[in-house]
Amino acid sequence: MKMIIIIICYSVFISSILILMKIYQKIWILLKPFWFSRHSIFSGLLFFSILAMIYLLVEIQVWLNNWNSDFFNALEKIDANKLKNLVFWFIGVLAILIIVQVNKSWLIKLLNIRWRKWLTEYYLNLWLKDNQYYYYLLEHKDQQIDNPDQRIAEDIRMFIDRFLALTLGFIQSFSMLVTFIIVLWNVSGSLEFELFNQQWKVKGSLVYCVFIFVLINSFIAHFIGKKIRYLNREKQKSEANFRTALINQQTNAETLVLDEENQNKQKNELNQLFYSIKENWHRLMNCQRNLEYWQVLHQRISTVIPLFLLIPIFIAGKINIGGLMKARQAFMLVANNLSWFINKYDDLAEFAAIVDRLYQFHIAIEKKHHNPTQIGEKIVVKKGEILLPNNINLLKNINISLKKGCWLYIKGRSGIGKTTLLKTIMGVWPYAKGLFIKPEKIYMVTQNSYIPTGTLADVLRFPSQGNICENILISTLIKVNLAHLIPNLNAHHQWQKILSSGEKQRIGIARVLLKNPEWLLLDEATSHLDEESALTLLKLLKQSYPQMSVLVVSHQNQIAQQVADSIYQLEADQ
Structure with a gap:
């Protein structure tokens, strides 16, 4: 009798796992996080x-x-x-x-x-x-x-x-x-x-x-x-x-x-x-x-x-x-x-x-990703080499040292890897070799600033929701030529859809003025603005915070060269 029960139960077990026999290890891996935690x-x-x-x-x-x-x-x-x-x-x-x-x-x-x-x-x-x-x-x-x-x-x-x-x-x-x-x-x-x-x-x-x-x-x-x-x-x-x-x-x-x-x-x-x-x-x-x-x-x-x-x-x-x-x-x-x-x-x-x-x-x-960037006192790149995810070489033999209070313009043809270089310095591009050093507190403004849903005041304060008073926000909007938005400072909207590309970039510069970082990376941060407006904003940053150290990537060559203290030329075969 017992043998009969064992045989039949075994047959049920075999049949039921027939379709699962190739995935039981996967199921086990997905179950472990919860059922082996104290919350279980x-x-x-x-x-x-x-x-x-x-x-x-x-x-x-x-x-x-x-x-x-x-x-x-x-x-x-x-x-x-x-x-x-x-x-x-x-x-x-x-x-x-x-x-x-x-x-x-x-x-x-x-x-x-x-x-x-x-x-x-x-x-x-x-x-x-x-x-x-x-x-x-x-x-x-x-x-x-x-x-x-x-x-x-x-x-x-x-x-x-x-x-x-x-x-x-x-x-x-x-x-x-x-x-x-x-x-x-x-x-x-x-x-x-x-x-x-x-x-x-x-x-x-x-x-x-x-x-x-x-x-x-x-x-x-x-x-x-x-x-x-x-x-x-x-x-x-x-x-x-x-x-x-x-x-x-x-x-x-x-x-x-x-x-x-x-x-x-x-x-x-x-x-x-x-x-x-x-x-x-x-x-x-x-x-x-x-x-x-x-x-x-x-x-x-x-x-x-x-x-x-x-x-x-x-x-x-x-x-x-x-x-x-x-x-x-x-x-x-x-x-x-x-x-x-x-x-x-x-x-x-x-x-x-x-x-x-x-x-x-x-x-x-x-999956663990290698972060090639170390924390130091300034921005330094020695014998830097940047790769693509498929291991193809993008840039090599990069040597950069940014001094305190200086503006360095990274120059190079479109698609050569200027933005990827900034990402590597920030520590978010893992496909790199060589020595990359960045300060612990560093800020980067990209071509497309993130605009969350909320009040315009929240958008300006992002990512910090600190107690920056309304008067400072208003004066900052005036400085970046966004005074027409002041009446809507506390209005809750999907600002991502309301603001134009140029206005979003002005918001990005406004955040820098509010944050006042010691080290700053600008990646095509004024590309949607006309040359006069772009130059005005960059000069505003340099005059407002003369001790700020800045790496600039821009296709607006004339503008970038006017604010830069030095230029670093990127070449594909350097």
């Missing part, structure tokens, strides 16, 4: 409470199975008193069943949101720590599989949803399976037949029958639905690409609306992306339809097989109507729970695709 203690108690409720539900199902036998036996004997008692007992147990089932669902949802909150914060911290998001986008900018927004927002949610549903569902099915195999063994009696001139007697025949029946069906289901995992992965990828393209279209609406040709091109790209979604959807739905044909057939056959097998025993009078119904229900429960792999194949395939995507993201953002 209460969640562990929730999980064991849910398991206790699952066990109680299994016991209630056993009682209902016995009740089913007693009810049909009483019905066959027309025993009114027993039928009455059974009805009252059924109402009481049904009330307990509803309470346990509803609260189990509530606890699962509580565990779900606790886990999701922790895991989302965990990956957000990894994503933002040490500029990891920048390196990730840098290394995946030419690929269409990144979509980090989906991986943090959607894949984490779906991973937790599917994991809890599949894991708890498997545990419940496994518990039901072990329990009702014993019940089925006891009620199925012995199958007697003659073969090869020898009389055979097989005890617990229905257990063997259900095992063979489900095992064959499981392999057939795997054969039919083995493409579903790949198609689900493609579905998530195509959906994410389409959503990203829509966001890009909204972000660049002003550029697109001015060029009808660009609008048509963007429309064609969106249509093509959605066509990929549609094509993948058709392939997925066809595969799911074929699998569903087999699932429905399997479920229907499992309801009649026990009746066909027990009819001879029933006709021989070895089992009454209650026993027949009890055996039928036990067979159906064993077949249903033994068929967990068949019934959940589609969900398992989708879960595997989610694990693949989240694991890729996990590995990418845990």
Whole structure:
């Protein structure tokens, strides 16, 4: 008897992990951060409470199975008193069943949101720590599989949803399976037949029958639905690409609306992306339809097989109507729970695709990047060499030393790597060799200053929300020729969309005036301004803070040379 249970349980285990056997290591890596943290203690108690409720539900199902036998036996004997008692007992147990089932669902949802909150914060911290998001986008900018927004927002949610549903569902099915195999063994009696001139007697025949029946069906289901995992992965990828393209279209609406040709091109790209979604959807739905044909057939056959097998025993009078119904229900429960792999194949395939995507993201953002820049008292580059992510040499033999209070203009043709040099000095470009030193407190203004949503005062103070008084903000706006914005200083808007490119660059210079850094890097910080305005702002910086040390990168050569104390020429083959 024990051997039978071990064999059947083992078969269930093998079948259920068939699709997961290539991803169990990935699942383990994704589970460890939460379940091995101190925050998991209460969640562990929730999980064991849910398991206790699952066990109680299994016991209630056993009682209902016995009740089913007693009810049909009483019905066959027309025993009114027993039928009455059974009805009252059924109402009481049904009330307990509803309470346990509803609260189990509530606890699962509580565990779900606790886990999701922790895991989302965990990956957000990894994503933002040490500029990891920048390196990730840098290394995946030419690929269409990144979509980090989906991986943090959607894949984490779906991973937790599917994991809890599949894991708890498997545990419940496994518990039901072990329990009702014993019940089925006891009620199925012995199958007697003659073969090869020898009389055979097989005890617990229905257990063997259900095992063979489900095992064959499981392999057939795997054969039919083995493409579903790949198609689900493609579905998530195509959906994410389409959503990203829509966001890009909204972000660049002003550029697109001015060029009808660009609008048509963007429309064609969106249509093509959605066509990929549609094509993948058709392939997925066809595969799911074929699998569903087999699932429905399997479920229907499992309801009649026990009746066909027990009819001879029933006709021989070895089992009454209650026993027949009890055996039928036990067979159906064993077949249903033994068929967990068949019934959940589609969900398992989708879960595997989610694990693949989240694991890729996990590995990418845990990758360590070398920071070539050291902290020192001034900006120094000796025998510097800058590479591209693919290890191709961009610049070499760079030697720079910026003195205190001096302005150094970095000159070179477009695309040679001037901006990348500034990024390396800042310590955010990891593909470099040689000696790079920067002061601990250094500030950089890029061509496109970040403009957050909020009040204009918040925009000026960004990233610090310090107590810079309103009068200083107003005087700074006047200095950078943005006096017309003073009435809206405390207005809350999406300033990124309201301000022009030139106004955003003036905001960038205003922040420098407010911050007063000792060391400053300017990367095309006035490129959207006319030459007179650009020169006025740069002279304003130099006159306001004569002790400030500045590295300037600009294509406005005449302007940069007028404010620079010295010039460093970059050459590709230097």
